[in-house]
Amino acid sequence: MERDADYRASEGFLADREYWTQRFADQPEPPRLAARPARPARQVLHHTAFLPPAAAARLRQAARQARTHPSALLVAATAAYLHRMTGARDVILGLPTTARTDAVLRATPCMVSNVLPLRVEVQPRLSVSELVRQVSLEIRQALRHQRYRSENLPRDLGLPQGSNDLVATEVNIISFDYDLDFAGHRGATHTLTTGLIENLAITMYDRVDSTEGVRIDLEANPDLYSAEDLATHQRRLFGLLDAFTTDLEQPIGTINLLT
Numbered sequence: 260m261e262r263d264a265d266y267r268a269s270e271g272f273l274a275d276r277e278y279w280t281q282r283f284a285d286q287p288e289p290p291r292l293a294a295r296p297a298r299p300a301r302q303v304l305h306h307t308a309f310l311p312p313a314a315a316a317r318l319r320q321a322a323r324q325a326r327t328h329p330s331a332l333l334v335a336a337t338a339a340y341l342h343r344m345t346g347a348r349d350v351i352l353g354l355p356t357t358a359r360t361d362a363v364l365r366a367t368p369c370m371v372s373n374v375l376p377l378r379v380e381v382q383p384r385l386s387v388s389e390l391v392r393q394v395s396l397e398i399r400q401a402l403r404h405q406r407y408r409s410e411n412l413p414r415d416l417g418l419p420q421g422s423n424d425l426v427a428t429e430v431n432i433i434s435f436d437y438d439l440d441f442a443g444h445r446g447a448t449h450t451l452t453t454g455l456i457e458n459l460a461i462t463m464y465d466r467v468d469s470t471e472g473v474r475i476d477l478e479a480n481p482d483l484y485s486a487e488d489l490a491t492h493q494r495r496l497f498g499l500l501d502a503f504t505t506d507l508e509q510p511i512g513t514i515n516l517l518t
Contacts, residue, residue, distance in 0.1 A: 262363065266406060271406075272406075272407065274404070275404040275406060275407035276407055276411075276415065278400075278403075278404045278407075279376075279404060279407055279409075279412050279415070280412070280415050280416065282376075282378060283376065283378070283412065283416060283425060284416070286416055286417075286418065286425075287349050287351060287378065287425070288424070289350075289351040289352075289376075289424070289425060289426055289427040289428070290341045290342070290344075290345040290347035290349075290350055290351070290427065290428075291345070291427045291428070291458060292341070292344060292345070292427075292428065292458075292459060292484075292492065293458065293459070293479075293480075293483035293484055293488075294483060295424075295458075296457055296458060296480050296482055296483060297482065298482070299455065299457070300455050300456055300457060300480040300481065300482060301455075302481055303452075303455065303456050303478050303479070303480075303481070304478065304479045304480070304481040304484060304485075304486065304489060305476060305477070305478055305489075306476065306477040306478075306479075306486065306489035306490055306493055307474065307475075307476050307477075308474075308475055308477075308493050308497070309472045309473065309474050309475070310472045310473040310474075310475060310497065310500070311472045312472045314472065314473075314497075314500070314501060314504070315472040315473040317501075317504040317505070318332060318333075318473065318500065318504050320504070321503065321504040321507060324507060325388055325391045325392070325395075325507060327391055327392075327395045328395075329465065329473075330432040330434070330463065330465070331391060331394050331395045331398055332391055332503060332504075333430065333432065333461075333463050333500070334352065334354070334377070334394050334398065334430050334432075335379075335387070335390045335391045335393075335394040335503070336496070336499055336500050336503050337352060337428070337430045337461055337496070338350045338352060338379050338381055338390065338394060339381060339387075339390060339499060339503075339511050339514070340495065340496050340499050340516075341381075341428060342381035342383075342511065343499075343511070343512075343514070343516055344495075344516075347381075348380060348381055348382060349378070349380060350378070350379050350380070350381050351376055351377065351378050351425060351426060351427075352376075352377045352379075352426070352428055352429065352430050353374045353375070353376060353377070353426035353427075353428065353429035353430070353460075354374065354375045354376075354377045354398065354401065354429070354430060354431075355372060355373070355374050355375075355429060355431045356372065356373050356374075356375055356401075356402065356405045357371070357372055359371060371406075373405055373406070373407075373408060373409055374409050374426065374429065375401045375402075375404075375405055375409060376409060376412070376425045376426050377394075377397055377398065377401055377430075378397065379393055379394055379397055380393070381511060382511070382512075383510060383511055383512025383513075384510050384511075384512065385510065385511050386507065386508050386509060386510055386511070387502075387503050387506065387507045387508065387509060387511065388507040388508060390511060391507070409425075409426075412425065413425065427457070427458040427459065428458060428459045428460070428461070429456075429459070429460040429461070430460075430461050430462075430463075431453065431460060431461070431462040431463070432462075432463050432465065433450075433462060433463065433464050433465070434463075434464075434465040450464075453478065456478045456479060456480055457480060458479070458480055458483060459477070459478070459479045459480070459483075459484065460476075460477070460478045460479070461475065461476070461477055461478075461496070462475065462476040462478065463475050464476070475493070475496075475497075477489045477492060477493055491518070494518045495516050495518060498515070498516060498518060499514055499516060502514045502515070
């Protein structure tokens with residue numbers, strides 16, 4: 260509480276608010292793969308799939324070629340997918356972050372996670388590498404201002420009260436050390452929930468200890484998507500990821516999404 264009060268009274272808080280209010284001053288409409296929800300979701304629909312080890316290895320190799328992290332490549336692929344499926348060139352994604360920007364916050368047991376609205380411009384003529392570079396830069400800029408609470412932004416922008424209409428699709432990258440050992444006894448991690456989903460969330464579990472490859476979950480509002488919808492989106496997205504990791508110089512508009 261005290262650290263939060265100090266932050267809100269700081270110049271950093273003012274700089275963060277200015278960054279976000281300027282970045283979204285025109286109140287852009289996020290692209291959606293389904294309509295707006297009529298009501299908050301009470302349950303979450305899940306679909307889990309794995310990038311095979313060979314595809315996961317290509318993903319990491321492509322990220323090294325692009326001089327970025329595999330997470331940036333996945334975010335770029337999701338932005339390209341939304342562009343190709345909706346025609347939107349102004350793509351906004353929700354990027355969950357820890358918002359723990361120093362050692363004290365990292366060691367303090369409290370709820371500080373934030374969901375940053377990530378805005379990128381996607382053109383059909385852009386190459387994969389150009390889009391990945393843009394996404395990497397946008398992520399770096401957003402992370403510099405990640406402590407500013409995203410739930411305050413709609414109010415700052417003068418959006419209708421209670422509206423959080425800046426993000427529809429989230430991309431969550433969960434990567435940490437899964438090698439748990441308790442006095443010689445192996446531990447296993449299980450994700451119980453990532454919270455309620457208003458529209459759609461794509462979560463990548465980058466488990467370096469996994470023999471199954473990279474796990475990718477699609478979680479959705481069941482009022483908007485069916486199990487078949489999620490399975491279809493997963494197959495198309497995996498196809499696009501495969502194209503991303505095969506040729507970094509191909510234009511976004513030439514990637515085939517047909518299954």
